[in-house]
Amino acid sequence: MKRKPVVICCSVLLALIVVLAIVFVALYFTVFRPRSPHVVATVVSTRVSHFNVTPDFPIVLPRLNMSMDVDVTVKNPNYAAFRYGDVVTELTYHGLPVGQSVVLAGEVGARTTQTVGATVVVQADKVVFSPDFIGDVLPKLLDLPDIMLPFQTRTTVAGKAVVLGTFKIRASSAVTCSVSTYPVKQETTADCTSTVNIG
Structure with missing residues (x-):
């Protein structure tokens, strides 16, 4: 009993x-299913403070002073804050590294979107002394506004979200942009692709 x-x-x-x-x-x-963050990188502007490819005595070398502003938008769909490490944006010219910027680590709140801006200063000496520079500039010397310099940016973001204090969601994202820059017109077009890795 x-x-x-x-x-x-x-x-x-x-x-x-x-x-x-x-x-x-x-x-x-x-509700709490781990979801990957959505990362979008956008080249928002290009600033050219000096661009000269014609002889300017006593200086006869090409001169270039340029920087790019890149916005990185992170959308966090999780019910927990997403903490990310340093956001690194690398700039290459025909595969040659010519600039880098680092935005310090931060946090995106649960189910919110945050945009961080980065300015990449182009290492002009590496661009103008690259063997590809003459090939990009020479055919357009008679039509300077049409001179186009091809760059590529790669932005990487990695971090984690902790749901209910137990489940850790680790995610990393890389956004690669092919950037066509017209330094005389100070115009830029970009085509970007994004890849995400979970775990």
Whole structure:
């Protein structure tokens, strides 16, 4: 007779554990399911303070002073803050590294979107002394506004979100942009692709 209350108590406890487990699993795969952050990088402007490819005595070498502003937008769809490390933007010219910027680590709140801006100063000496520079400039010397310099930016973001203090969602994203820059007109067009890795 004394075992019956114990059996009932154990059955209720077991049923409660099963119900809680089902609720927990349901919440995990619906509300708290880990989702990757969405990262978009945009080249918003190019500033050219000096560009000269014609002889300017006593200086006869080409001169270029240029910087690019890149906006990196991170959308966090999770119900937990996404903490990311330093956001690194690298700039290359025909595969040659010619600039880099680093935005310090930060946090994107739960289910919010945040944009961080980065300015990449172009290492002009590496551009003008590149063997590809003459090939880009020479055919357009008679039509300077049409001179186009091709760059590529690569922005990487990596971080994690901790859901319910238990589940860690690690994610990294890389955004690569092919950038066509017209230094005389100070115009820029960009075509970007993004890849995301979870885990």
